[in-house]
Amino acid sequence: MIRLTRLLQSLGILAAGLTLSAAVTAGTLYRYQDQEGNPVISHTLPQEASQRGYEILTTSGRVIETVPPALTDAQRAAKEAEEQARVAEREKQARQRAADRQLLRTFSHPDDVVRALERKLEQMRSLIELKQGNVVNIRSQIRNEQSRAADAERAGRTIPVEVLHKIQALQQDISETEAEIARQESAISSTVADYEAMADRVEDLTEKQRTKPLPGEMPPESQGGQLPQ
Template sequence: MNRLTRFSIAVSAAAALMSASIVEARMYRYTDENGQIVISSTIPQEASRRGYDILSKNGRVIETIDPEPTEEEIAAREAEEKRQAEAERQRELDRKLLERYSHPDEAVRAMHR
């Protein structure tokens, strides 16, 4: 083997060892159907719908996953999106009026003509 091949094998082995030490097992904290807090390396589907925390190897929360939204929350979100779309539409209409008339009195006079 030449020196370059040995060097590339050594670098590959070192990278594999470093990546293996970086990878850590994830732990999950969730509330089960009885209201008990459970810490496990896996999470059941029912618990994932209720929301859970992803923990580091030393037990600190890395990320919190919110629960699945309820029907009421979905309806409220859709109503808010509809209200925002209507407000945006009204702002666009107001902008067009302001482009055409420099003062509200001009718009009133044009309306009475």
């Protein structure tokens, strides 16, 4: 008897829940626009109308939810482009933070950047001087081979083929070495610009000012005229 009573109670609760759910569903209204743009209020929502956006109302007319229209292909593409731009910006900022951390691990003061640049330029200029010395030596070898060729001509002999080939090879060496020197000299300007940017960034991050000038730059105390007494 007790089991039967409990079963009847459970069935009653279930029936009450189903009745309440049905009542809520029956009391839901949808407001949307038909294909002609006319407002429609209905207990049902056509599939094509849902794509245009709609509102869910209570029986008293209160809006409980607004569903926006489905995005067009152009709007969806624009939204994806905006999201990609946001992701790219976040990645850019993350890379900048990582670069800043590495920069501060290397340089604690902007003057440290200037000192590092001075050492770098000294190495680059030493390499240029070395290559320029190589060019001088190669030119000397060319003159020697040309002298051998001239001696052969004066003696009425044919210039040895190996002499001609060697002169051509040495001239090619000069062209390649001079091209390397030109690239190295061009790299000096870009290196100075890179280190100047690093010095400026370290100034911003540490809030410390440079006291050492960059190579070719006026000392900080002499920029902007004489300091007031």
